Amino acid sequence: MSTQIFHHALYIVEPACKGCTHCMKRCPTQAIRIAKGKARIDNDLCIECGQCMAVCPNNAIAIEQDSLSQLQAYTTRVAIIPAVFFAQFDDSVTLGHITGALYALGFTHLYLAETGVDILTVLEAEDQGAGRPLISNFCPSVQRLIQVRFPLLVDNLSTLRSPAQVTAMFARSELPGLSDGLGIFYFSPCAAKIAQFKTEGSEEHRLFDGIINFDTAYNLVCTYLAKHKGEMQEEKSSFSFPVCTRKALRWSLVKGQSSHHSGRCLAVDEMHNVIEFLEILEDEQDTNLQFLELDACAEGCVGGILTVRNRFLATERLRHWSSTVPKQLDQDLCERILKQKKAFEKNLNLEPVLPLQVLGLDTDHAKALQKLRKAERILAALPLIDCGLCGSPSCKALAEDIAKSKASIRQCAVLKLKSAKDLNSLARIWGERSTAADGLQDDQA
């Protein structure tokens, strides 16, 4: 899997970007640099957490989206919808209203992504992840964070398929007569899931035919409901997708997965908390923990970058909804699952993921060591105030960028103000040519 070219859903809207340093300072993997007044994302390092988009004051970071017209290419249009989507609406909009609107928008079958949790339970799927504590692979952003920044922990990653994947497999096997023109669409609350889906060769890419962003779907449903206010009563009957169990419905909330594991579990949410925790975990020799649920977004998927509603209100609605669904799995659904059992019971685990070696200064150890030394020497000359004016997130990052020949010491505004002459001699010491007047170098240069 490591050879795949990872697709990125986040992108910079250059005309809107003012080159302020908000996103660069926020990025948990230091993947952003500012060059020529515009932010730029390093695709090797970006983990699609969406922190940059959340913090951008100029709406200059956006997420790719496909239009709903992609539905027209299919005759059977299946939507796999995470429960969080329904929690985006306030209580005046019932589940019946939402499903009714979705059918009207062109979907022929609606599945709840969380049904996959029950399918995994019914089929008694076992996680083949090797390490302990096992780390949930549910959040693609966390998985990628571990691959990039915590390569020592990749063996701890769970290999179980995500509920949405399992539900998609279930739908595919349940609707075989319709396989000509069968299109399966996933509603995504975040950039990371879109990126995962669009990465060629990934399981998501194989299982889903299209992706619909939460905010797009939300707007479409709201527009439809506003237009068809009078007809709402009859729509109620169309609430027909299989309902999952109470435990399954809470899956995407914080601690939602922990209840499916025995032993001691821990749930950590929000990217900076997750990183702080992984740092500890990597150093810790022994822990008593069996399972770790790590979410990149605060409060889990309800905090996704594409969600519309306040994450706490959404959590409350999801919790309230879950208290109304039965604890036991619906008998009909259970039979439906068992009927399709053969199609995928042996295929519930994914290939283990591999560490990505992108943090290193060079692929060659000797050269990396040289660059490390150089970065250390350069750092000693820098002001260490991490102002970010140079376009790198910290003085240390600038020193490493210079050592990698991706930046120039002339970019340091503080040194320039202090003494332009010294700066020139420093630049000569580090063996740099005199760059153009503003001293900004292109990443590609």
Add this chain to the structure above:
Amino acid sequence: MAGVAASNLKRLLKQLNIPPLTIKRIIVAVFEAEVNVIAHSYGGRILCDFEEDEIHVQVIDTGPGIPDLELAMTEGWSTASDEVRELGYGAGMGLPNIAKSCDELSIYTKAGDHTRLSMLFRLKEKA
């Protein structure tokens, strides 16, 4: 605080593109050695030499040395103080674990003198 040196070294090794499994071995060994220095010695330093396909790590303390090395290498044997044991260390697995983690280990020690651990890690990961 025990583990700080090992943690800093880990950060360095990641930047040098050392394979993750090797980093893990080095960190386990260095962590144990670091705890040993803190628990049993007056102080010490850790030296790292990087070569093309191997890494030498030396942990040199300032004394007082190990009186009976063979005994110290025995699993479960420990001279740790109650204070150290209360912190969860001192199970007598330090040196045996270090020996398991590295490819070659040589120890210089003498009662009343200092102790020097020389560990060698090969970068070629065994398949």
